[in-house]
Amino acid sequence: MAENNRAVVKLKETFAASIIDVVEFRGEVTVTVAKNAIIEILSFLKQSLQYNLLTDLTAVDYLGKKEERFMMVYLLYSIPNKDRLRIKTPVTEADCTIPTAIPVWKTANWLEREVFDLFGITFSGHPDLRRILMTDDWVGHPLRKDYPLQGPDREPYKGRLS
Amino acid sequence: MAATETMTLNMGPQHPSTHGVLRLVLELDGEVIVKVTPHIGFLHRGVEKLSEHRTYHQILPLTDRLDYLAPMSNNLGYILAVEKLMAVEVPDRAETIRIIMAELTRLESHLVWIACHALDIGAMTVFIYAFRERETVMEIYELISGARMTSNFFRVGGLSQDVPDEFVKKVSDFIDVMPGYLDQYEGLLTTNPIWLKRTVGNGVISAEDAIDIGLTGPALRGSGVDWDLRRDNPYSGYEKYQFKVPTGENCDTFDRYKVRLIEMREACKIVRQALDRLTPGPVLADCPQVCYPPKENVYNSIEGLIHHFKIASEGFVAPEGEVYQGVEAPKGELGFYIVSDGGNMPERLRIRPPSFVNLQAIEQMSVGSMIADLVAVIGTLDIVLGEIDR
Numbered sequence: 001m002a003e004n005n006r007a008v009v010k011l012k013e014t015f016a017a018s019i020i021d022v023v024e025f026r027g028e029v030t031v032t033v034a035k036n037a038i039i040e041i042l043s044f045l046k047q048s049l050q051y052n053l054l055t056d057l058t059a060v061d062y063l064g065k066k067e068e069r070f071m072m073v074y075l076l077y078s079i080p081n082k083d084r085l086r087i088k089t090p091v092t093e094a095d096c097t098i099p100t101a102i103p104v105w106k107t108a109n110w111l112e113r114e115v116f117d118l119f120g121i122t123f124s125g126h127p128d129l130r131r132i133l134m135t136d137d138w139v140g141h142p143l144r145k146d147y148p149l150q151g152p153d154r155e156p157y158k159g160r161l162s
Numbered sequence: 163m164a165a166t167e168t169m170t171l172n173m174g175p176q177h178p179s180t181h182g183v184l185r186l187v188l189e190l191d192g193e194v195i196v197k198v199t200p201h202i203g204f205l206h207r208g209v210e211k212l213s214e215h216r217t218y219h220q221i222l223p224l225t226d227r228l229d230y231l232a233p234m235s236n237n238l239g240y241i242l243a244v245e246k247l248m249a250v251e252v253p254d255r256a257e258t259i260r261i262i263m264a265e266l267t268r269l270e271s272h273l274v275w276i277a278c279h280a281l282d283i284g285a286m287t288v289f290i291y292a293f294r295e296r297e298t299v300m301e302i303y304e305l306i307s308g309a310r311m312t313s314n315f316f317r318v319g320g321l322s323q324d325v326p327d328e329f330v331k332k333v334s335d336f337i338d339v340m341p342g343y344l345d346q347y348e349g350l351l352t353t354n355p356i357w358l359k360r361t362v363g364n365g366v367i368s369a370e371d372a373i374d375i376g377l378t379g380p381a382l383r384g385s386g387v388d389w390d391l392r393r394d395n396p397y398s399g400y401e402k403y404q405f406k407v408p409t410g411e412n413c414d415t416f417d418r419y420k421v422r423l424i425e426m427r428e429a430c431k432i433v434r435q436a437l438d439r440l441t442p443g444p445v446l447a448d449c450p451q452v453c454y455p456p457k458e459n460v461y462n463s464i465e466g467l468i469h470h471f472k473i474a475s476e477g478f479v480a481p482e483g484e485v486y487q488g489v490e491a492p493k494g495e496l497g498f499y500i501v502s503d504g505g506n507m508p509e510r511l512r513i514r515p516p517s518f519v520n521l522q523a524i525e526q527m528s529v530g531s532m533i534a535d536l537v538a539v540i541g542t543l544d545i546v547l548g549e550i551d552r
Contacts, residue, residue: 025483026246052373055488056514060501075486075499075514079373079387082394086486107376110522118210133203133551142211149215 005029007049007085015041020090030086035072038089039099042074046104051076051085054105057112059091059119063145069093070121074101091121100126118143168196171533175204181278181540182547184521193532198525202518205551213511217477218244218318219454221511226312228513229549232271234263234303235491236549237316242397243487243498244318247480248452255443256320257399262333262436263306263315264398264489265429269340270299271492271544272426276347279419279541283360288350295343298336305329319453320446334437337430344426351419361416365527365539368413375526376519379494380425381543384410384418391490398489402439403432415542422544452478477506493517493544513552517545 002008002024011019011031018037023030033041045051056075063069068090076085091098100123101108112123113132120141123129131138140147150157174185183204189197209228213221225240226233238260245252252260277292300310306325307315315322351357367377372385382389390407392400408424410417446453454473459466482504488497494516503509520543527543528536 026249026485028485030484053378054376055495056486056497056499056512058499058512060510062509065503073499073512075497079389084395084486086484105376106374107519107522110518114518131203133206135203142208147211149211 002029005085006081006083007031007045007051010049011041011045014044028084028086030088032088032090035089035091035098038072038087039101039104041087042076042101042104045076045085045087049078050080051078053077053079054101054107054111055084057101057108057115059115059121059143061119061143061145066090067092070096070119072098072115072121096120097122097124099124102126117141120144166191173533173536175201181545184540184545184547184550186524186536188533188536190533195528195531195533195536198528198536200521200524202521202547203551205547207552209552210511210513213508215507217506218480218508219473219477221508222317223312223314225513226314227548228515228552229271229491229493229496229517229546230311231274231546232267232492233311233313234260234267234315235271235489235496237314238264238398239487239489239491239496240498241316241318242489243485243500244480246485246487247483247500247502248318248449248478250319250447250449250452252320252398252447253444254399255324255441256445256447258436258440259321259325259445260316260398261400261403262433262440265432265436266299266302266333266336268429268492269426270296272422272429273299275422275492275541275544276419279538279544280351280357282537282541283357285351285354285357288347291343291346291350295340302329302332302336305332317446317454319449320444322454323457324445330437330440333433337433337437340430341427344423348423358416360535360538361419361542362412362414364415364531364535365418365542366412366414367523367527371526372413372523375523377494377523378516378519379490379492380418380422381494381520381523383408384421384542385413386410391488391495395488397487403435405432415538418542479504479506480508488514491516493546493549494520496549513549515549515552517543517547518550521545521550 002022018034021032055077058073060071070091072089074087115121117131117134169190171188175183185201187199209224225236228236273292273296277289280288303313304310307313369385369387372382386409388409405428408421410421455466455469460470480502484501486499488495497514499512500508501510528539
């Protein structure tokens with residue numbers, strides 16, 4: 001199924017070397033690509049395949065579960081074709097930076113600031129990379145798995161959480 | 163010519179027209195806006211972090227508190243994402259009631275929008291009228307869920323309980339009178355010269371720019387982009403309903419106002435169609451691995467009690483994988499992205515709030531206009547800070 005997806009076919013033709021994985025789950029196609037080609041691939045998808053709306057941009061922390069700690073997730077939507085595509089790219093903790101997607105979609109501006117704020121991934125070329133939800137002097141990145149749920153300098157919650 | 167200096171003015175976070183706790187730092191040349199820097203996060207409660215430590219059922223009450231003016235739309239987006247992950251089929255009656263409530267929620271949210279938007283611009287009467295009608299929707303909320311705002315009525319697999327007998331009459335009466343009330347608001351605003359002066363040509367954003375900055379929902383349709391998730395990627399059975407998707411032409415605040423008003427009329431029509439489709443039947447999927455048992459089983463049988471205890475304490479185990487579900491919430495595309503590692507809690511729950519992305523456009527839409535026009539832009543973007551800050 002995933003092999004017949006219009007985007008997957010084109011991506012395999014053009015960026016065969018950069019594609020790490022293609023998965024389909026519950027009818028949703030996810031393509032994992034190499035970090036060094038990410039902006040090239042995103043602009044190709046926008047220019048040639050009409051994925052004109054960046055619905056969402058976020059990250060996932062796989063601390064202790066995967067070799068590359070973070071996964072950047074780009075959720076694209078094509079208004080003319082009414083279909084979605086998810087592009088993911090791994091980011092390591094040692095090299096915790098990725099080029100910004102603002103030249104492709106302006107939407108990326110605040111979404112990248114949020115990822116920077118909550119995950120501590122930096123975006124090279126971002127014009128205004130400041131914290132957005134937490135205060136400017138906040139220490140740490142709350143959505144990282146090693147950041148305590150109860151917050152810093154507090155006793156862990158002793159009751160049940162679930 | 164003498165050189166002019168710009169002035170920095172702080173607006174909010176406690177300011178009546180910033181709709182909550184939005185702080186804007188304005189750079190002004192006289193009264194003309196040169197730069198707008200929004201500061202958000204005052205209402206950040208860490209919903210995404212908390213969700214990683216709760217079972218799928220326990221996350222549901224957190225979603226009410228995102229866009230607190232449209233709680234059922236948030237609930238709907240979240241449960242649809244979980245149902246997609248778990249591949250649960252929902253009974254027809256539950257789906258239909260969900261649609262009725264989702265559309266009433268749209269009406270409710272738009273009523274608050276028109277009330278506050280008009281009040282910000284100086285038309286106070288509309289505010290009083292719209293809150294009167296909103297009260298009826300609140301009463302329907304209370305009737306079915308016991309709560310006026312944090313309803314928490316939907317469940318993964320269906321509804322928490324069936325609706326009472328008065329429900330159909332109450333909803334039916336409301337949507338019978340609602341179009342007349344909409345005429346009343348239009349009579350107060352649509353041809354009102356002050357309203358026109360304040361909204362026509364205000365906050366213009368072209369369709370191309372709007373897509374580039376990620377606007378969704380009525381804000382995008384006001385710029386003439388004919389796109390609505392309910393029609394184009396139907397969910398929860400929306401494909402069975404006939405409705406128009408309004409679009410604007412001039413990309414300004416007035417067009418967005420018209421789009422939302424037509425949306426309210428269409429919402430009434432969808433509710434009417436849904437009421438006509440409503441037939442008796444179960445409201446919860448027959449899927450004991452995932453769903454709570456019916457309450458009479460819990461109270462009358464030991465198996466039911468054990469079942470309830472298991473689901474309430476351990477939840478259910480989701481397959482490994484990731485899903486995204488977007489719904490057309492009143493303010494735009496609300497999305498829930500769940501990454502499951504095969505446990506009973508999500509590895510990551512990402513909420514894509516429409517207001518957060520829409521608010522980004524504020525600078526583009528207001529630079530070069532007056533401070534008073536910025537107030538109209540905030541109103542027309544229809545933001546809710548609970549959802550922006552999460």
